[in-house]
Amino acid sequence: MKVTVTDLGPTQKKLLVVVEPRHVEKELDKRYRQLSQQVRLKGFRPGKVPRKILESYYGKTVQGEVSNQLIQETYPDALKQTELKPLMEGDVEDYRFDPDGSFSYSAIVEVRPVFEVKDYLGLEVEVPARRDVTDDRVAEQLSMLRExxxxxxxxxxxRPAQTGDLVVVDVVPELDSQVxxxxxxxxxxxxLGQGTMHPDFDARLVGxxxxxxxxxxxxxxxxAETRDLAGKRVHFEVTLKEIKEKILPDLDDAFARKVGxxxxxEALKEALRxxxxxxxEEAxxxxxxxxxxxxxxxxxxxxxxxxVVEREVDRRIQHFVHQFSVQGxxxxxxxxxxxxxxxxxxxxAERDIRWRLxxxxxxxxxNLELSDEEKETIYAEVARIYRTSPQQVKEEYQESTIVQEMFQQKLEEKVFKLLEDHAVAKEGAFEAPREESEES
Structure with a gap:
């Protein structure tokens, strides 16, 4: 097999693969022998149909089958021979059986860009100032649990509606005298009091x-979030169909036992702390x-x-659609x-790919790599998800998306650990994340 590489750009190569006539003839002959045993043609016994006759009937079909087989067999070897590491499956084109008996095809391959990362050790980063776990923060968590x-x-x-009530309403808005x-x-x-519709909407229903x-x-x-209403005056007709009140549970030992x-x-408070x-720490x-x-x-x-960028765009859109389907x-x-x-x-998509590279x-x-032990842990985790054995994952799913993504996540963790250990930290202001109680 002969392979030549042509540069089409910094991240794109063209492979021209030529398979020698001897190997091509071997595969064609094998397929025609199989076909001779399978077909039934008048005047010929099974296995005795001359190849010339078979070629006249099935030549294009056989060439198509052998073409696919030759490409599947030789493409991985062509990549190894040229030491190319494509970022995605190449596009095979212009495959043909040549007059000299050889078989040739070309493949457009998207490859990793060549670059070096410099000065990545000793990065100066602002570390959030340490935040105290105060009684007020614990009380806020308890309040959310009670809610x-x-x-x-x-x-x-x-009793009329009051702030904090849940109201069931029919809402009919009018814009420019039209519903x-x-x-x-x-x-x-x-x-009422959450300001979901408009900052002043709830107050109009209280009482x-x-x-x-x-x-x-x-x-x-x-x-305004709803662009159709931006800068507009909207007339509302709201019918209060039902008013409900929230009865908060007492904050006592029984409550602590119930929620966790x-x-x-006190044990609940300490767990929240x-x-x-x-x-x-995570923030x-x-x-x-x-x-x-x-x-x-x-x-x-x-x-x-x-x-590669377009494929990542496809993946993001597919994920978006899948998230909706999960919600019905x-x-x-x-x-x-x-x-x-x-x-x-x-x-x-470009940002995600750039960071991964x-x-x-x-x-x-x-020279950071995943150890055999780390890989085995990932195989075991995937096996648990799919209810199979780690060995089966290793043998059949090693190149699957989920395994490769978990490999990537583990490698990223190693790189982050290296960068964090060598970073130069300086204390800065802390931006508090939104806190939500995780108790049930």
């Missing part, structure tokens, strides 16, 4: 009773890693293979393949 475990009851008697269909809501549940219809107008700001099996309220400490770690990532993304420049929302994938949506997804390059420069 989550509140009992919801319909309001009895003549705004996109904003019509039926049996919509709203917690009204179930069964009442309330009419009012609100002005929406220019930066803790022996006492520990969880907040860990959350602060600080994430902050540092983002700072490291941003510095390297800004300082390292190289060209990306266009087809079925969408036509073709609706998300518009030029506008692909253009929106492309910067994030930087991680792999640093790992190569530092």
């Amino acid at each position: 989550r475990h509140a009992e919801i009851r319909s309001v009895e008697g003549d 705004f269909d996109k904003g019509v809501q039926k049996n919509f549940t709203l917690e 009204h009773h179930g069964g009442e219809t309330v009419r009012f107008a609100l002005d929406f700001p220019e930066d 099996g803790y022996e006492s309220l 520990e969880r907040l400490r860990k959350a602060d 600080s770690k994430l902050h540092v890693r983002r700072a490291i990532m941003e510095q390297l993304l800004q300082s390292v420049s190289f060209e990306l293979p266009p087809k 929302i079925k969408l036509d994938p073709s609706r998300f393949q518009t030029p506008e949506i692909r253009a929106e997804q492309r910067p994030a 930087i991680v792999e390059q640093i790992a190569a420069q530092e």
